[in-house]
Amino acid sequence: MVNKQKILIVDDDENIAELISLYLAKECFDTKIVGDGESALEMIKTYQPNIMLLDIMLPGIDGYEVLREVRKSSNLPIIMLSAKGEVFDKVLGLELGADDYIMKPFDSKEMVARVKAVLRRFQPTIQAANTPEDTLPVEQVTYPDLTINLTDYSVHYKGGVVEMPPKELELFYFLASHPNQVFTREQLLDHIWSYDYIGDTRTVDVHIKRLREKFKDHPAWKLTTVWGIGYKFEYHK
Incomplete structure (x- = not known):
């Protein structure tokens, strides 16, 4: 049985987080939701996701700071989430090490396609590690x-x-x-x-x-x- 790829969703809006989880679960991904930056950093260690969807506006430490912390020790694929109207500097996110970004509200098919696209770019590393x-x-x-x-x-x-x-x-x-x-x-x-x-x-x-x-x-x-x-x-x- 092939293990499902794991996606950590970090968003303090429960409705949006559940919606993202639902769309991804339909595509046979395993998902876990947390609502703040501190919990995200802890969950990365225990859940060991294949990719993280990270909202910028979070209680406590924001998404940018979470991104900075993760990039100190990991190349975990990260897609930033930002609501229209929020201040979101795409270049800053990319400079800090984000792999892509999605503006909310988003189209469900586009969101799933972006997740799959980022995972595909990381897949060769996994395949090479498991091939003689x-x-x-x-x-x-x-x-x-x-x-x-x-x-x-x-x-x-x-x-x-x-x-x-x-x-x-x-x-x-x-x-x-x-x-x-x-x-x-x-x-x-x-x-x-x-x-x-x-x-x-x-x-x-x-x-x-x-x-x-x-x-x-x-x-x-x-x-x-x-x-x-x-x-x-x-x-x-």
């Missing part, structure tokens, strides 16, 4: 001091392992696998986030910024902004 090494086709690119492996979602830089969320790694791998080729933000959104992600081009900018913070310019390669167009992985042999 000798059966895995290796997808990786190598440059001086850098190896990006898409098969097991690992990045090695200057002898160490660099931890990063899957979307960051996928973006880095895509650019590095096409050295010196320029891609527009729209092309990168389409390649990395696919058609079922409704975002804007600032999403790409945020992830490029995160990558640059992890990888300072190397003498042989760097992430370059091509003004007015987009980005490229610049490599000098």
